[in-house]
């Protein structure tokens with residue numbers, strides 16, 4: 001393929017309800033899409049983070065600069081544009097996995113469309129639908145939390161994930177366990193909010209039979225997570241700490257990570273996400289597909305990834321209606337607690353032009 005044009009489309013879509021985590025409260029998904037035009041086909045992708053570097057160090061304005069000034073010049077210089085050639089071409093630029101993932105995914109979408117192949121087929125999907133979990137934010141009160149969990153269960157979600165932080169952890173988890181029983185698949189996500197000094201307090205969560213506790217400690221401290229795991233029976237799952245297959249292998253070897261939250265954006269794209277899956281699967285470590293409040297543009301490829309054999313736990317890819325009154329793509333609708341894996345060429349979806357126009361803030365060329 002030949003790279004002809006790359007467009008950046010800044011979008012802002014209100015969330016149906018505010019989403020509070022230990023690092024902040026979101027009221028809208030404010031990010032950008034990339035549209036890559038080649039001589040054979042065009043492809044779309046979505047940048048996973050936010051205008052502010054709260055979940056990780058990357059953010060919207062910074063990613064646009066890195067793409068325009070550093071990543072695109074290297075990619076445009078390739079003699080032949082293939083998705084496989086992108087990561088090596090961009091490797092000289094340190095970090096910026098989310099920006100690299102956005103570019104690689106749009107090129108992958110275009111390349112697969114040019115062959116008429118779905119991302120699911122390309123990655124090696126073994127299922128045509130995946131079970132849907134839901135991530136529930138920190139609430140103002142326990143009764144409000146129980147109402148929200150009840151509503152999500154009634155909608156069919158098969159797993160509940162509760163955001164926790166110091167002061168909102170044991171009590172809400174106990175309340176959900178007592179109200180919905182021991183059979184409910186239940187996990188928590190601290191988004192790095194605790195330290196090893198909290199180990200004794202976190203051990204209290206062992207009483208509730210949780211599937212996992214996600215990223216309890218600061219990101220990139222595998223040693224601290226390994227020390228914490230020695231003191232908990234609840235499996236530690238890493239998210240913010242894992243940036244590629246290599247550090248996933250290290251985390252597993254150190255017993256710092258007994259479950260992996262795989263986020264293609266966090267590891268630089270779907271090719272590396274599959275490698276993370278393969279490394280974990282080879283070690284008998286279950287993986288699940290994390291979420292970043294993506295619109296349908298980011299949700300569709302995550303469903304293809306979640307259909308790989310090692311994805312044995314429900315992920316955070318919820319229905320479109322969990323976050324948005326109107327999605328940029330055709331909405332993803334829960335059916336019997338599952339979402340369908342897209343079967344069309346590439347990521348299998350594209351933004352609906354009229355809806356995209358309504359939520360577009362600005363649109364400009366990044367290349368040429």
Ligand SMILES: CC(=O)N[C@@H](Cc1ccc2ccccc2c1)C(=O)O
Pocket residue numbers: 019021026048049050055135189191239290291292293316
């Ligand atoms: C579904 C879920 O809990 N996702 C992330 C946290 C998160 C939540 C909201 C976000 C909004 C914009 C950018 C990044 C975001 C990350 C997590 O697993 O830790």
Ligand SMILES: [Mg+2]
Pocket residue numbers: 189191214215239240261290
């Ligand atoms: Mg997480």
